[in-house]
Amino acid sequence: MKNCIIVIPVLDPNDAFTPYVKQLVQEDFKSIIIVNDGSSNEKTQIFEKLDELPEVTVLTHAVNMGKGRALKNAFNYILNDPELSTQDGVITVDGDGQHKVSDVLKLCSELEGKSSSLLLGVRHFQEDNVPWTSRMGNTITRRLFKLLYGEGLNDTQTGLRGLSTDILPDFAAIEGERYSYETNMLIVAIHKGIAIKEVTIATVYIKDNEESHFNPVKDSVEIYVLLFKNFFKFMSVSFTSFLIDISFFQIFLFILGFLMTRRRIIAATLLARAVSSLFNYTVNRKWVFESKKRWKHTLFSYYGLVAVEAMASGLSVYWLFQLTGIKEVILKVFVDAILFMISYRIQKFLIFKSHEN
Template sequence: MKNCIIVIPVLDPNDAFTPYVKQLISEDFKSIIIVNDGSSNEKTQIFEKLDELPEVTVLTHAVNMGKGRALKNAFNYILNDSDLATQHGVITVDGDGQHKVSDVLKLCSELEEKSSSLLLGVRHFQEENVPWTSRMGNTITRHLFRLLYGKGLNDTQTGLRGISTDVLPDFAAIEGERYSYETNMLIVAVHKGLRLKEVPIATVYIEDNEESHFNPVKDSIEIYVLLFKNFFKFMSVSFTSFLIDISFFQLFLFILGFMTVGREIIIATILARAVSSFFNFSISHKWVFESKKRWNQTLFSYYGLVAVQALISGVSVYWLFQLTGIKEVILKVFVDAILFMISYRIQKLLIFKSHEK
């Protein structure tokens, strides 16, 4: 008996769905949870017959609630069942027949040996049968994910995933009701320091992916908003900090006008950054990065970064001022914009990152 639970969210399954489920049963999968996500009445008989099989449990949504909600409801069902919760893990499978049973078996074999893991069945997007929309969407998303979260993944939208049971609670109640939920799974996995492993699988697209219920506009927007959500929060706090910083920088330039130009710029930069950084640290710690580290664990490294940034900013502004003669405040805007992006990655991936396993 396979010690993996199969979860299949499905909306209006085709004629191949029942044989596919029976093939999974023939491979000794004894726990298969199917979530009928608001299918039409014409499909009721399919689910009724499947529910009669001892290996199958059918959960039903009266209306379509989205793939994310279907997966979360299945995960909660598993966690509330003492027998299911002892299995090695869960494998999520799309209901459109695009995941081969042999690949499901491959993920189950990997999952039985690993804990604290999220396994991803990775497709090859360079093959000729891949629709150009899927190839383009995956390329954009994986590059954005790497840029914003520092993790290189080849297939961010795969529906064939293996989740070890010990980390299932981490994914049972997170944000996302539709396809954006699967993106949020990756963000949570990176944030919590879970083991992410990519497992190559067959690339199957049936009739140019016509069976998919993915809305290219609505679902893509939700995914990209989710990807940028943390960055937008960082931008808003950083912009406010920048206004505080630039205002105090100008004030200190006025106060220190009796000094030499070089000393005036360096000291004004350091004093202004001391004021703005206290605001930035306080808000970033709990609201932007939602860090579970204690303040004393992040304060030293944060202000170390602030000191280095202030030094680089001050020296760069002074050097550019000597070279170009452009007004100091304008040069500071340019220099700090570059340091802004670098600072985001350092804070997210090093300073405020909580390593939870």
């Protein structure tokens, strides 16, 4: 008996769906949870027949709620069942027949005895049967994911995944109702320090993936908004810090009016930067990166980065000015934009990075 639970979210299954489920049963999977995500009434008989199988449980959404919601409801169902929650893990399978049973078996075998593991069934997108839209979408998404989260994954949108049972609570209530949920699973796994392992599977696309319910515009936008969410937060905090810096610079110039001009400007600059950088540090730590590290483990590293950035900015602008003669302010915008991206990655992956294992 296979010690893995199969979860299949499905909307309006085709004629091959029932034979596919029965093949899983023949392979000795004893716990198969099918989530009928608001299928039409014409498909009711398919689910009723499958629900009669002792190995199959059908959960039903009265209306279509999305793949992410279907997976989360299945995970909650498993966690609330004393017997199911003791299994080795869960294998999520798409309902369109594009995941071979042999690959499902492969992931189940990989999960045996494992803890804190997320497995990804990885396809080869260079094969001739892959639609160009899927190839392009995967290329863009995985490169953005690498840039923003530092993890090089070959297939960020695969629906064939294995999760050890102990990490199900980490994914049972996270953001994402449709396909963006699967992207958020990867982000949460990285944030929590959960091991991600890629397992090569067959690359199957039936009729150019025409039965997929993935909306190329709506779902892609949701995925990319989610990918950039942290970066947008970082940008908004940085802009707010800039406004605070400018505002306090004016205030301190007024307060220190009794000093000589040079001393007044230098003092106002340092005091304003102290206020704005403290705000930036606090909000980045708590809100942007949600770091669990204590402040004493991050404060000195953060201000060390601030000092290095300031020095790098000044020296780079001076050197480029001497080399090109372009106006300093234009060079500073260019240099600081590059340093801004570097700062984001350093803060995310070094200073504020924390695991919750």
